[in-house]
Amino acid sequence: MRAAVLGTGAWGTTFATVLADAGCDVALWGRSAAVCEEIATTHRNEAYLPGIDLPATMTASTDPATVLAGADLVAIAIPSQSVRATLAPMRPLVPAHAVAVSLMKGVELSTDQRMSQVVAEVLGLPVDRVAVVSGPNLAREIAERQPTATVVASTSPETAQLVARACASATFRPYTNDDVVGVELCGAVKNIIAVAVGIAQGRGLRYNTMATIITRGLVEITRLGLALGADAETFPGLAGMGDLMATCASPASRNHSLGVHLGQGMTLDEAIAATGGTAEGVKTSRSVLELARSVGVEMPITEAVVAVLHEGLPVDELAPLLLGRPHKAERT
Numbered sequence: 380m381r382a383a384v385l386g387t388g389a390w391g392t393t394f395a396t397v398l399a400d401a402g403c404d405v406a407l408w409g410r411s412a413a414v415c416e417e418i419a420t421t422h423r424n425e426a427y428l429p430g431i432d433l434p435a436t437m438t439a440s441t442d443p444a445t446v447l448a449g450a451d452l453v454a455i456a457i458p459s460q461s462v463r464a465t466l467a468p469m470r471p472l473v474p475a476h477a478v479a480v481s482l483m484k485g486v487e488l489s490t491d492q493r494m495s496q497v498v499a500e501v502l503g504l505p506v507d508r509v510a511v512v513s514g515p516n517l518a519r520e521i522a523e524r525q526p527t528a529t530v531v532a533s534t535s536p537e538t539a540q541l542v543a544r545a546c547a548s549a550t551f552r553p554y555t556n557d558d559v560v561g562v563e564l565c566g567a568v569k570n571i572i573a574v575a576v577g578i579a580q581g582r583g584l585r586y587n588t589m590a591t592i593i594t595r596g597l598v599e600i601t602r603l604g605l606a607l608g609a610d611a612e613t614f615p616g617l618a619g620m621g622d623l624m625a626t627c628a629s630p631a632s633r634n635h636s637l638g639v640h641l642g643q644g645m646t647l648d649e650a651i652a653a654t655g656g657t658a659e660g661v662k663t664s665r666s667v668l669e670l671a672r673s674v675g676v677e678m679p680i681t682e683a684v685v686a687v688l689h690e691g692l693p694v695d696e697l698a699p700l701l702l703g704r705p706h707k708a709e710r711t
């Protein structure tokens with residue numbers, strides 16, 4: 380199978396490696412000529428995956444026509460808010476039979492659309508030719524070939540199976556799921572919860588607080604997902620609890636580290652600069668809150684994160700804000 384991967388950041392480069400390990404013929408597209416040249420000639424991407432040797436068979440180019448020619452599978456790993464503008468000019472270059480795979484974990488700010496919706500719309504593909512890959516998938520660990528599982532979601536079982544076969548290897552195990560809405564919302568909202576956990580840790584709070592935020596975070600992800608038509612069984616799975624645990628526990632998570640920096644007293648701009656890479660939770664927090672309000676769902680942690688990130692709430696007021704809410708039964 381011929382695969383094109385758009386985006387030479389941490390996840391695009393890593394997922395390209397996963398596909399190559401699984402036997403695909405892989406070409407990467409990136410906007411940086413220097414990064415593409417480095418991948419193609421030295422088989423390294425030092426800016427995003429320092430010290431990792433990439434498969435020598437993988438090619439990379441800034442020319443989308445070269446990368447997309449003959450692709451059976453087109454995987455996209457670009458910051459969510461840039462996907463629409465980046466993909467639009469590529470639409471005529473995507474082969475008519477290709478399947479698209481969204482690797483993003485965000486929600487578009489201007490439209491509140493999930494990434495698979497944006498990809499299908501911009502590339503003019505029916506939704507059953509679009510899949511989503513999401514799970515506890517910290518890029519560097521996967522690039523190091525540490526054992527990892529993921530979820531491949533599509534409304535079409537054939538598309539999900541095709542993508543699962545394309546990426547399955549001895550160290551990367553995909554499970555298929557037909558709940559695209561649930562899988563995508565889990566991936567996007569866990570970033571916001573990880574920012575909250577990071578803020579708490581940056582203030583010196585420890586494991587009880589972390590477990591509380593993760594657990595109540597899962598409650599609010601589930602509530603939003605169910606209101607938007609997701610399947611309840613997705614949330615305790617790899618894309619839900621699995622990814623929430625990995626992202627909230629790992630210092631390698633950009634969303635988590637951004638939260639820690641904020642908790643330690645940095646401004647948002649300072650925290651973004653200190654974190655580096657793409658912390659999707661910053662912008663997605665606003666879209667998710669809008670989505671939640673549109674369906675009348677309460678998301679207190681998301682609301683508190685939006686207040687800290689975008690409305691000037693001091694980090695010290697986050698815990699009192701959440702703990703001061705009216706008491707209620709756990710299962711409501």
Ligand SMILES: NC(=O)C1=CN([C@@H]2O[C@H](COP(=O)(O)OP(=O)(O)OC[C@H]3O[C@@H](n4cnc5c(N)ncnc54)[C@H](O)[C@@H]3O)[C@@H](O)[C@H]2O)C=CC1
Pocket residue numbers: 386387388389390391409410411427456457458459461465482483484485516517518519655656657659
């Ligand atoms: N890094 C990780 O462990 C994982 C990341 N993801 C998701 O994958 C997506 C991409 O993240 P990463 O690769 O980690 O980000 P990154 O920050 O490592 O790389 C982003 C890439 O996108 C490019 N880029 C940035 N703005 C662009 C634009 N306007 N047009 C075209 N290209 C642009 C950058 O040059 C870079 O190559 C995000 O939605 C993230 O949530 C999902 C699973 C794991």
Ligand SMILES: O=C(CO)COP(=O)(O)O
Pocket residue numbers: 484514515516517518570573622625626631632633634635657658659
């Ligand atoms: O999605 C991820 C792990 O599954 C990566 O998390 P960060 O984007 O916070 O680094």
